Amino acid sequence: xxxxxxxxxxxxxxxxxxxxxxxxxxxxxxxxxxxxxxxxxxxxxxxxxxxxxxxxxxxxxxxxxxxxxxxxxxxxxxxxxxxxxxxxxxxxxxxxxxxxxxxxxxxxxxxxxxxxxxxxxxxxxxxxxxxxxxxxxxxxxxxxxxxxxxxxxxxxxxxxxxxxxxxxxxxx
Numbered sequence: 199x200x201x202x203x204x205x206x207x208x209x210x211x212x213x214x215x216x217x218x219x220x221x222x223x224x225x226x227x228x229x230x231x232x233x234x235x236x237x238x239x240x241x242x243x244x245x246x247x248x249x250x251x252x253x254x255x256x257x258x259x260x261x262x263x264x265x266x267x268x269x270x271x272x273x274x275x276x277x278x279x280x281x282x283x284x285x286x287x288x289x290x291x292x293x294x295x296x297x298x299x300x301x302x303x304x305x306x307x308x309x310x311x312x313x314x315x316x317x318x319x320x321x322x323x324x325x326x327x328x329x330x331x332x333x334x335x336x337x338x339x340x341x342x343x344x345x346x347x348x349x350x351x352x353x354x355x356x357x358x359x360x361x362x363x364x365x366x367x368x369x370x
Contacts, residue, residue, distance in 0.1 A: 200270065200290040204298040204321070208277050208285055211302050214319035216330045220341040221315045224349040228281040228305040228312045230356075234348055235284040235303050236275075245347040248340050261286060269293050281305060295326035316341050 211217060224231065234241060239261055242252035251264040261273040272290040277283050285302035298321035306313040318337060320330055 200272070200292050201296075202290055203288050203296055205274075205289065206287050206298045206300050206319075206321075208300070208302065210287070210298065210300045210321075211285075211317045211319045214298070214300070214321055216318075216320045216327045218318040218330070218334050218337055219315060220318075220338050221313060222342055222345045223308050223311055223313050224345060224352075225311040226349055226352045226356075227310065228307055230352050231305055231312045231314060231348070232281045232284060234352060236278050236280075241351075245351050246340075246344040247347070248344075260289075271299075276300070277302070295322045296320060297322045314345050316345075 206214075234245070236258075239252050239254045239258075242263070243249045246252075248265050249263060250266055251262070253262050254260070255262055255272070258278075259275055261271075261275065263271045263273060265271075270290075270292050271288045273286040273288050275284070275286045277285040283302060283304050285300060287301075288296070288299040291299070298319075300319045302315075302317040302319070304315040304317070306315070318330075320327070322330075
């Protein structure tokens with residue numbers, strides 16, 4: 199059953215009871231990373247192994263996301279600054295315990311590539327917050343795997359016509 203969460207804004211990344219931040223550099227320029235995050239929402243399932251479905255809603259102002267295991271989210275995009283930041287909050291979910299959730303992807307030029315920073319900001323009862331803090335390692339592995347797969351996907355796309363487009367992060 200879907201439940202409505204508390205609507206939060208971008209500043210929740212600084213005030214949330216649980217804030218988990220992960221960083222990785224990729225050899226792809228920020229504009230290409232941003233395009234994959236914000237403009238090719240349906241492509242998320244090809245590079246983020248936990249995502250089984252992602253699709254834009256309301257002309258790109260929202261998203262529907264489904265994860266391995268059946269968790270579902272209906273989200274609102276709260277920031278989409280080209281080449282810099284893409285953030286969304288969860289409005290409805292079937293995940294138990296969550297009261298608020300916002301994810302922010304911040305992009306910073308790093309040489310000829312990009313420093314990708316993902317912040318996972320959540321609110322809920324104490325037991326859930328404890329569990330989320332304990333899940334930091336798993337979320338970090340998911341982030342690293344997703345960003346590595348995204349980098350490989352974008353590199354393959356940049357190789358030109360006729361290049362193979364592997365689906366890293368997915369078992370073949």
